[in-house]
Amino acid sequence: MKRLAATLLIALQACAGAALASEVTSPSPFSLSGFGTIGTVRTDKDNRAFRSSTTQNSGASTDFDFSVDSVLGLQGSYKFNNTLDLTLQSVVRKDSSNSYDPKLTFAFLRVHATPELTIRAGRMRTPFFMYSDSLNVNYASPWVRPPVEVYSLNPFADLDGLDAFYRLPVSDMELELHAYGGRSELDARESTGNLTRIRGIKASLNAPRLTLQANFAKANLALYWNGPIYAALAQQLIATGNGHIVDQIAGSGSPTTFISTSFQYDNDRLLLIGEYAARTVDRYNSSAIGWYLTSGYRFGPVTPFVTFARQHQVSTDNAANTGNPSLDATLRLLNAVRNKAQTSVAAGMRWDARRNLALKAQLERVQPGPDALGIFVSNSVMDNLNPGGPVHVLSLTADFVF
Amino acid sequence: MRSIHALLIGILLACSSAARAEVVVVTSTRSGPIELSREQAEKLYLGRSTTLGDGTPVNLVDLPNGSTRDEFYAKLTGKNPTQIQAYWSRIVFTGRASPPKEAGSIAEARQWLADTPNIIGYLERNDATPGLRILLRLP
Numbered sequence: 001m002k003r004l005a006a007t008l009l010i011a012l013q014a015c016a017g018a019a020l021a022s023e024v025t026s027p028s029p030f031s032l033s034g035f036g037t038i039g040t041v042r043t044d045k046d047n048r049a050f051r052s053s054t055t056q057n058s059g060a061s062t063d064f065d066f067s068v069d070s071v072l073g074l075q076g077s078y079k080f081n082n083t084l085d086l087t088l089q090s091v092v093r094k095d096s097s098n099s100y101d102p103k104l105t106f107a108f109l110r111v112h113a114t115p116e117l118t119i120r121a122g123r124m125r126t127p128f129f130m131y132s133d134s135l136n137v138n139y140a141s142p143w144v145r146p147p148v149e150v151y152s153l154n155p156f157a158d159l160d161g162l163d164a165f166y167r168l169p170v171s172d173m174e175l176e177l178h179a180y181g182g183r184s185e186l187d188a189r190e191s192t193g194n195l196t197r198i199r200g201i202k203a204s205l206n207a208p209r210l211t212l213q214a215n216f217a218k219a220n221l222a223l224y225w226n227g228p229i230y231a232a233l234a235q236q237l238i239a240t241g242n243g244h245i246v247d248q249i250a251g252s253g254s255p256t257t258f259i260s261t262s263f264q265y266d267n268d269r270l271l272l273i274g275e276y277a278a279r280t281v282d283r284y285n286s287s288a289i290g291w292y293l294t295s296g297y298r299f300g301p302v303t304p305f306v307t308f309a310r311q312h313q314v315s316t317d318n319a320a321n322t323g324n325p326s327l328d329a330t331l332r333l334l335n336a337v338r339n340k341a342q343t344s345v346a347a348g349m350r351w352d353a354r355r356n357l358a359l360k361a362q363l364e365r366v367q368p369g370p371d372a373l374g375i376f377v378s379n380s381v382m383d384n385l386n387p388g389g390p391v392h393v394l395s396l397t398a399d400f401v402f
Numbered sequence: 403m404r405s406i407h408a409l410l411i412g413i414l415l416a417c418s419s420a421a422r423a424e425v426v427v428v429t430s431t432r433s434g435p436i437e438l439s440r441e442q443a444e445k446l447y448l449g450r451s452t453t454l455g456d457g458t459p460v461n462l463v464d465l466p467n468g469s470t471r472d473e474f475y476a477k478l479t480g481k482n483p484t485q486i487q488a489y490w491s492r493i494v495f496t497g498r499a500s501p502p503k504e505a506g507s508i509a510e511a512r513q514w515l516a517d518t519p520n521i522i523g524y525l526e527r528n529d530a531t532p533g534l535r536i537l538l539r540l541p
Contacts, residue, residue, distance in 0.1 A: 025513050025514060025516075025517035025518065026514060026517065026518045026521075027461065027463065027503035027505070027514055027518075027521070028503070031500065031501070031503070033494060033495075033501075035491065035495055073495070075494070075495060077500055079500065082452075082459035082461075083459070085500060087497050089495070089497070106497050108497065110497075112452055112453075112459070114457075115451065115452070115453040115457050120497070124497060125496065125497070133496040133497070134492055134495055134496045136495075137491060137492065137495040137496070139488065139491050140488055140491045140492035140495065165498075167450070174450065206450075268480070268481075268482075268485070301484065352484040355467060355483055355484065355487055356487065358488075401487065401491045401495075
């Protein structure tokens with residue numbers, strides 16, 4: 001898949017050259033563009049490694065680390081005619097196995113069926129949240145990264161399937177309905193999973209200064225844990241006649257619901273963004289909600305901002321009450337490892353230094369827990385039950401597009 | 403006398419570069435009898451539509467980065483160059499729409515616009531040539 005992406009991009013580039021040579025007075029049907037971030041981040045605690053996503057297996061602690069936020073993306077598109085075009089996008093960033101293999105993030109055909117209706121088929125990005133379809137494109141957002149309290153609720157990012165956009169004017173506003181369906185796969189730290197039978201709808205109301213969105217999606221979740229705690233625990237559970245709990249913790253076919261609602265207000269000076277999201281699962285993970293509120297103000301090219309964010313757990317897939325104390329302790333530990341609850345306050349600044357370049361600095365004070373390390377990982381697994389005091393996270397990034 | 407002439411020419415040049423020139427939205431005279439409202443032009447250049455009001459699909463041309471391009475977007479959409487760049491980055495890299503085709507120079511944009519039907523672009527009023535039809539004026 002990765003090689004395919006690289007080959008296709010090169011092939012498209014070749015096409016562009018050919019088209020340019022044969023017809024010089026019309027624009028080429030090919031276009032190539034890209035985006036990226038060079039970012040570094042550190043915390044103030046040795047045993048609290050910060051990650052930008054739950055899919056990362058390692059993070060940054062007290063040394064500045066470039067692997068957490070740095071990303072490079074390349075996108076090519078080819079316009080066959082006025083109604084049909086092809087888009088490919090490949091992204092390089094650290095994945096769950098600490099490798100930097102390019103991933104194919106877009107490979108879709110788009111049909112402009114009518115002026116109001118657009119249909120896409122292939123690989124797209126999941127649209128579960130307001131910024132989830134531009135997660136790697138940090139240039140497009142005010143922060144260093146979208147708040148993890150909301151975006152870690154659902155790390156499934158690829159949508160392999162079909163979607164449709166329908167736009168209709170509502171007085172001087174525009175209502176856009178985005179229906180989507182398909183499947184998604186994910187490799188994360190100590191787990192692999194997939195979403196099948198994804199079906200969802202997102203409604204966006206766009207006024208000149210205000211955007212309101214609401215999203216509702218259902219899917220079937222499969223999740224398999226492969227960390228050391230789970231392997232030992234599963235054996236213990238079966239040996240003690242608690243095999244039914246194993247089926248609550250890992251497996252396939254768990255009905256899952258994702259709901260999110262968000263707003264963005266931008267009057268060219270004042271910027272307000274808020275989002276609320278809820279993940280409700282039947283089995284294999286906790287149900288949790290997250291929200292954030294960001295306020296920024298533009299002073300020419302400089303936009304300082306503050307963000308408040310929180311994620312907390314609503315319920316777990318098992319109550320850790322088998323009656324066997326050592327078993328219950330291990331179950332509580334597994335639940336804590338999977339719990340991403342945390343509360344944070346961040347202050348930062350975006351400086352649009354040049355037309356294609358934004359420099360950002362952001363300082364966060366993150367309180368993990370209760371009963372969780374939040375987005376952090378520690379060398380000591382028991383820390384998940386004893387998160388301790390707040391962790392400060394400093395991020396410096398340069399975001400660019402070309 | 404000669405120095406007064408030079409001074410007058412100097413003042414005229416200074417005035418003409420200081421005064422914001424009119425930007426016009428144009429298409430080839432080979433295009434059909436198309437019409438473009440200001441609202442539709444804004445929708446097109448913000449990626450919210452790919453057709454004219456009557457459903458005719460059109461392609462868009464952007465000038466290279468520079469004062470005419472900045473002035474065009476400021477007048478049509480009220481957004482400054484940074485806002486437009488961030489806005490289009492989001493549209494393009496989320497796979498929602500394709501951006502206008504950027505010409506390498508004003509001359510290339512003019513060539514594309516003159517030669518190809520149903521392409522829409524913008525130029526400074528003084529750069530518009532006889533092969534082009536003005537659809538919209540942005541004074």
